[in-house]
Amino acid sequence: MTALTSARRLLGSTPFRLTLAYMGAFGVAAALIVGFIAWRANDLLTNKVVETLQAEVVGLREQFQAGGAERLAAIIAQRSSEPAAGLYLLVDVTGRKVAGNLDRVPVELEGRRAGGVFAYVRGGAEPPARVPRAAVGVPLPVPGGLMLIVGRDIEDLSRFARTMGQIGLWSIVLLAALGIGAGLAVSRSVLKRIEAITEASRTIMGGDLSKRLPLAGTGDELDRLSDSLNAMLARIEELIVALREVSDNIAHDLKTPLTRLRSRAEAALREPDGAAAYRDGLVKTIEEADELIKTFNSLLLIARLEAGAVAESMGPADPASIIGDVTELYEPVAEEAGLTLEVSAAPGLSVNVNRELVSQAVANLVDNAIKYSSGPAGQPAPQGVARPKVTVSLARAGDAVEITVADHGPGIPAQDRERALQRFVRLEKSRSAPGSGLGLSLVAAVARLHGGSIRLEDNAPGLRAVLTLPSTAAATA
Amino acid sequence: MRVLVIEDDRETAQFLQRSLRESGHAADLAGDGESGLAMAREGGYDVLIVDRMLPRRDGLSVVQKLRADGVRTPVLILSALGEVDDRVKGLRAGGDDYLTKPYAYTELLARIEALARRPAPEEQVTRYSVGDLSLDRLSHKVARAGEPILLQPREFRLLEYLMKHAGQVVTRTMLLENVWDYHFDPQTNVIDVHISRLRSKIDKNFDKPLLHTVRGAGYMIRDGAD
Numbered sequence: 001m002t003a004l005t006s007a008r009r010l011l012g013s014t015p016f017r018l019t020l021a022y023m024g025a026f027g028v029a030a031a032l033i034v035g036f037i038a039w040r041a042n043d044l045l046t047n048k049v050v051e052t053l054q055a056e057v058v059g060l061r062e063q064f065q066a067g068g069a070e071r072l073a074a075i076i077a078q079r080s081s082e083p084a085a086g087l088y089l090l091v092d093v094t095g096r097k098v099a100g101n102l103d104r105v106p107v108e109l110e111g112r113r114a115g116g117v118f119a120y121v122r123g124g125a126e127p128p129a130r131v132p133r134a135a136v137g138v139p140l141p142v143p144g145g146l147m148l149i150v151g152r153d154i155e156d157l158s159r160f161a162r163t164m165g166q167i168g169l170w171s172i173v174l175l176a177a178l179g180i181g182a183g184l185a186v187s188r189s190v191l192k193r194i195e196a197i198t199e200a201s202r203t204i205m206g207g208d209l210s211k212r213l214p215l216a217g218t219g220d221e222l223d224r225l226s227d228s229l230n231a232m233l234a235r236i237e238e239l240i241v242a243l244r245e246v247s248d249n250i251a252h253d254l255k256t257p258l259t260r261l262r263s264r265a266e267a268a269l270r271e272p273d274g275a276a277a278y279r280d281g282l283v284k285t286i287e288e289a290d291e292l293i294k295t296f297n298s299l300l301l302i303a304r305l306e307a308g309a310v311a312e313s314m315g316p317a318d319p320a321s322i323i324g325d326v327t328e329l330y331e332p333v334a335e336e337a338g339l340t341l342e343v344s345a346a347p348g349l350s351v352n353v354n355r356e357l358v359s360q361a362v363a364n365l366v367d368n369a370i371k372y373s374s375g376p377a378g379q380p381a382p383q384g385v386a387r388p389k390v391t392v393s394l395a396r397a398g399d400a401v402e403i404t405v406a407d408h409g410p411g412i413p414a415q416d417r418e419r420a421l422q423r424f425v426r427l428e429k430s431r432s433a434p435g436s437g438l439g440l441s442l443v444a445a446v447a448r449l450h451g452g453s454i455r456l457e458d459n460a461p462g463l464r465a466v467l468t469l470p471s472t473a474a475a476t477a
Numbered sequence: 478m479r480v481l482v483i484e485d486d487r488e489t490a491q492f493l494q495r496s497l498r499e500s501g502h503a504a505d506l507a508g509d510g511e512s513g514l515a516m517a518r519e520g521g522y523d524v525l526i527v528d529r530m531l532p533r534r535d536g537l538s539v540v541q542k543l544r545a546d547g548v549r550t551p552v553l554i555l556s557a558l559g560e561v562d563d564r565v566k567g568l569r570a571g572g573d574d575y576l577t578k579p580y581a582y583t584e585l586l587a588r589i590e591a592l593a594r595r596p597a598p599e600e601q602v603t604r605y606s607v608g609d610l611s612l613d614r615l616s617h618k619v620a621r622a623g624e625p626i627l628l629q630p631r632e633f634r635l636l637e638y639l640m641k642h643a644g645q646v647v648t649r650t651m652l653l654e655n656v657w658d659y660h661f662d663p664q665t666n667v668i669d670v671h672i673s674r675l676r677s678k679i680d681k682n683f684d685k686p687l688l689h690t691v692r693g694a695g696y697m698i699r700d701g702a703d
Contacts, residue, residue, distance in 0.1 A: 286581075293579055294662060313562050328631060329657055332670040360661040367664050439664065 015190045019183025027176050034168035042161050046136060049152050050115060053138045056086070056150055061140065069144055073099040076148070087120065087135055087151035090142075098146065105149060109137050118151070134158045193222055209237045242306050254292065261288040298438040305357070305445040314450075316472060317355050319394050319401050320345035326362045327392050334370050340387050341366075345394040349401050350472045353450055358469070361446040364439040365405040365465050366392060372409035372463070400452070401471045408462035417456040443467065478523035478593045480504045483513030483539065484555070485531050493526065496582050510534025517543055522550050523593040526585075529556035529567065537570040544571035551592035553585070564660060583694040587646040594645065605640035608687055608700035610679060612640050621679055631656065632675050639688070639698040648695035672696055 010016060064072045076088045080101040088100035095105065106118035115138035122133060137151030193216060200213045212233060213226040268281020327343045334341035351358075369390045391406045421444045440454070443465070447454045452469040480502050484490040490506045497504040505522075507513035510531040517525055517539070525543075529536040540552050554572040556563060567575045574588050605612045609622045617633060619626045628636065634656050639647055649668040653659050672688065680686045689697050 289579075290581070297577075297662070313565065325657070329659070329663070329667050329671075330665075332674050333665055333667050336670055356660060359659060363659075363661070363663055370665070 010184065010188055010191060013187045013191045016183055016187035019180065019187065023176050023179040023183065026179065027172060030172045030175070031169075034165070034172065038161060038165045038168065041164070042158070045157050045161070046117070046154065049136045049154055049157075050138065053086075053115070053136065053150050053152060057138055057140045057148075060148065060150065061142075064142055069142065069146060072142065072146075072148070076100050087137065087149070087153065089149040089151075091147050091149075093145035100149075102149065102151070105147070106135075106137065109139055109149065113139060115139060117154070120151075122153075190222070197222075197226060204233065209233070209240060239307065243303070254295065257288060257292050257295070261285055261292065264288060295438065298442055302438065302442050302445045305442075305449045308449060313354050313356075314352050315355065316350055316352055317358070319349050319351050319358075319403060319469070320347060322353075322355060322359055323362055323392055323394055323403060326359055326366060329363065330366045330370060334390060337370055337373070338387060339370060339373050340389045341370075342389055342391045343393070344391070346396055349394065349396055351401050351450075351469045352472045353469060357446045357449070361443040361467060362392075362403060362405070364443050365403075365467065366390065368439055368465075369405050369407035369409070369463070373407040396471065397468065399471055400468050403467040403469070404464060405467075406459045406462060406464040408459065411458060411461055411463045412456055414458065421454065421456070440465075478502050478590075479521060480524050480526060480589060481507060481513070481517055481522045482526045483507045483510070483517070483531060483536070484526070484528040485509060486528075493582075493585075496586075500586055508532075510536065510539045514539045514542055517550065518546065518548060520548070520550075524589045525550050525552045526589065527552055527554050527572070529554055529558065537567065537572075540571045551589075553589055553592060555580070555585075583646070584648050584650060587648045587651060587695060590645050591642050591647070591651065594642075602641075605637070605643065607640055607643045607698050608685065610640075610687055610698075612637060619679075621683065626678055628675075628678060632671070632678070635671060635675055636679070636698075639696065642698075644697065644699045646691050646694045646697050651695070 060072065060075070063075055073090055076090050076099040079085055080088045080099065085101065087102050089102035089105065090098040090100050091105060092098055097103070102120060106120060108116060108118035115136065117134060117136055119132035120135050121131070133153055133155035135151045135153050135155070137149050140148040140150065142148050193214075196214045200211055203211045212230045215223050215226055215230075217223070264281060265285050268278055268285070271277035271281065323343065323345055327341055331341050373388050373390055388408045391404070393404045393406075395402050395404070421440050444454045447467055447469070450469050452467065454468070455466050457464040457466060480497055482490050482493050482497075482504055484493065484506070485508055487508070490508070494504040494506055505516065507516050511533045513527065513531065514534060527536045527539055531539070534542075536554060536556075540554065543550070543552070551573045552571065553574045553576060554567040554570075555576055555578060556567065557578045564575045564577075573592055576585060576588060603614050605614070610619070611621075612619050612633075614637065619628055619633065619636065635652065638652065638655050649666070650662075652668050652671075653663070672690075676686075676688045680688055685700075687698055687700065689699060691697050
């Protein structure tokens with residue numbers, strides 16, 4: 001049963017069917033070529049013999065004109081008796097043989113003045129060898145009612161041609177057999193690999209997202225196909241994992257404020273003081289709800305960015321104007337927090353971005369820098385200390401554009417930097433500061449969407465966040 | 478003013494109707510796209526509030542159909558979809574403003590009031606004045622009680638927007654969208670700081686403040702006697 005199905009699968013496989021079709025076309029073409037060669041060779045050889053014969057006939061006619069019928073008969077008799085002689089027959093009007101080594105006029109030549117192929121039996125041979133042999137003959141009417149036939153044995157030639165034909169035929173059969181065999185072997189190996197791929201994809205569909213398609217290591221098309229499918233699988237796995245993380249985080253981090261919201265409403269309901277207390281409770285509940293909505297919106301936005309869903313709204317932009325606008329928005333906030341917001345932007349750069357999203361990312365970085373530079377409770381720096389600075393700079397870095405936001409706040413310890421870019425991570429020290437903990441992960445998502453990256457560095461002291469975006473051709477060379 | 482609310486969720490619609498009546502506006506309800514379209518065509522409304530996802534005819538298509546028929550009533554589109562692309566699609570379909578659910582009622586009210594009193598496009602005002610404060614849009618000059626006030630370009634645009642909507646509540650989000658063209662929510666109250674800067678320039682040395690904070694909603698510029 002299994003042997004039968006696997007055989008049927010093998011015979012029905014694409015490579016095998018291709019092999020069959022190819023062999024079919026090849027066989028027809030080869031047969032045509034061999035046939036043509038055989039036909040042409042036969043023709044050529046026969047013509048050559050006929051030419052020779054005609055030349056001899058001309059010679060004999062001259063002999064006749066010079067010496068008459070007797071001389072002709074004598075020459076024929078003499079030539080007939082030579083070893084490896086041609087075929088000759090001279091007959092009179094009644095058809096009686098006058099001279100020559102043929103017994104009678106071949107039926108095939110009767111009435112054919114141009115001559116042709118005929119079969120004859122060699123005289124004098126032993127009975128077992130008395131088989132008809134092929135010959136070519138040309139008739140020559142001789143004045144006086146005589147008829148001369150001059151011929152040549154072509155049995156060897158035609159046997160050669162027949163042998164050649166057979167060799168050709170067998171070669172084709174052999175080639176076809178070899179071709180089909182090779183086709184089967186190739187189909188089988190290809191089929192085996194495809195089956196391995198099918199098997200692997202079944203496992204993946206079954207839920208094992210970490211499984212990958214097997215590679216033969218040959219670097220051929222199948223390997224390349226498997227390779228890109230594997231890359232696709234990796235991306236899918238990444239997205240699924242991200243999605244799972246989002247839902248885990250939603251469950252984990254939204255339940256806390258939701259519980260708080262619920263308890264607040266419950267507490268307000270229990271208040272004995274009536275209207276004023278209800279009112280106060282409701283106001284706080286709405287505030288909590290607004291915070292929840294903000295967190296939820298950020299989460300959704302990050303998830304959508306990570307799915308790469310906003311790519312259509314990209315357009316060319318000058319990064320200097322993006323950071324100019326954002327710092328202009330935050331400058332009064334920085335000043336109020338007792339900070340100096342410094343901007344230095346290299347001109348003439350160009351990026352292909354969603355302006356809104358990149359603005360939001362830069363705004364998040366600037367917002368963080370201001371928040372953490374101005375101390376835990378938003379207090380300006382103590383007197384006597386120089387006004388702390390937040391620096392926003394834009395520079396070209398190879399074929400990328402780097403937007404750097406640097407502060408002199410507490411910074412992030414090296415071992416925590418990677419974690420700080422993840423969703424909802426708020427490092428212990430910043431628990432008291434307002435915010436959803438999604439700011440940096442949103443920046444990371446925006447960077448990834450644009451094919452860029454975000455890295456956090458030590459600003460000694462403080463934090464330096466570097467947002468890298470691929471640069472397009474500069475506006476001014 | 479008369480408002481038509483095209484919204485399929487009964488509770489949301491009734492909440493809007495009640496709230497709008499309390500704010501002194503008349504509100505009619507339509508529960509699906511087709512009846513909403515028919516009622517909007519009848520005319521007589523100052524503002525339409527259209528939910529984006531509606532039974533029988535989708536909200537965007539209602540707006541498109543109205544605009545194709547030459548109905549120019551201002552439209553505020555309400556939607557649960559709030560990404561950049563969604564908003565662009567909503568405005569491209571002919572909506573005048575776009576508000577993402579969930580929203581605060583004060584935000585919605587401020588926006589429809591701004592929409593309803595929006596001057597027709599042909600009406601080009603070159604000069605705004607509120608009390609003794611005046612702003613010239615052509616020469617970019619601002620003066621209070623005859624004394625010139627120097628403003629940064631962005632402060633000028635902020636004041637221009639507030640004065641254009643004098644007597645109306647303008648929310649922080651509306652300012653961020655219209656003055657800065659940002660549609661995201663900055664974590665810090667950046668707008669408040671800009672407003673207080675502007676206030677120190679136009680109100681500080683005068684007895685009567687013109688730029689008021691409306692608690693829980695936003696800001697309003699108005700002549701105190703109003």
